[in-house]
Amino acid sequence: MTRRSTGATTMPPAPTIPKIPPAEVLGRLAALQTLPTPALKEMWRQLFGREPLIFNRPYLQSRLAYRIQELAYGGLKPETRARLEALGEQLDGGNVVLRRIRADSRPLPGTRLVREYDGIQHVVTVRADDFEFEGRPYRSLSAIARHITGTRWNGWTFFGLKGRPEA
Incomplete structure (x- = not known):
């Protein structure tokens, strides 16, 4: 006979993403150029709360640079995000696959x-x-x-x- 657990399973706590003081931004951005890739991956885990999906060094550096500034100064305003989404839907009718294909291949009509x-x-x-x-x-x-x-x-x-x- 097997026992079934009747209690709720406990979820691991969500990682806490640190706030970055604006005074530290320039130093952190400069450090991205000299840090070894394992250190960049560790910084990714700290700032995003998950494993990086891509290990390409320039990609890690650029995304970490954006994230550092985002955590220090704030991200895009909800109105800006909504406007960008609306523009994307205007371009491709809301089809995300088409949006990616168009962004990666052909110039926009009228170019x-x-x-x-x-x-x-x-x-x-x-x-x-x-x-x-x-x-x-x-x-x-x-x-x-x-x-x-x-x-x-x-x-x-x-x-x-x-x-x-x-x-």
Whole structure:
């Protein structure tokens, strides 16, 4: 026969996140540049109350720098958060996945890409589903770069948007 516990389970106490005096902010920010990665991870645990999900040193440093300032001076006002959420929903209809894809891949519709080639300035307008160049639609920046140069180019590289997919 097994016994069942009838008492409530105890939850571990929520970690207490320390307040940071504004006078300490600059020193802490400067220290982020010299601390070893294990020390950055420990600071993350203290300031966020959980384990870091990413161990990339520049990521840890930038997020910790923001968190130090947030704990010293306060975070975004609720009105500002609400406004940012509303703008995000305007952009993508509330679809968080689409928001991340758009932020990581294509420039926003209406963006003008300017590239000088052989002494001529070429302007491309980003549209919702394609690109416009010289009054004609193109499905990709690579097609426009090929039209301009006569050779194959990665369109993102040609227009200075290196490292981004053409989707």
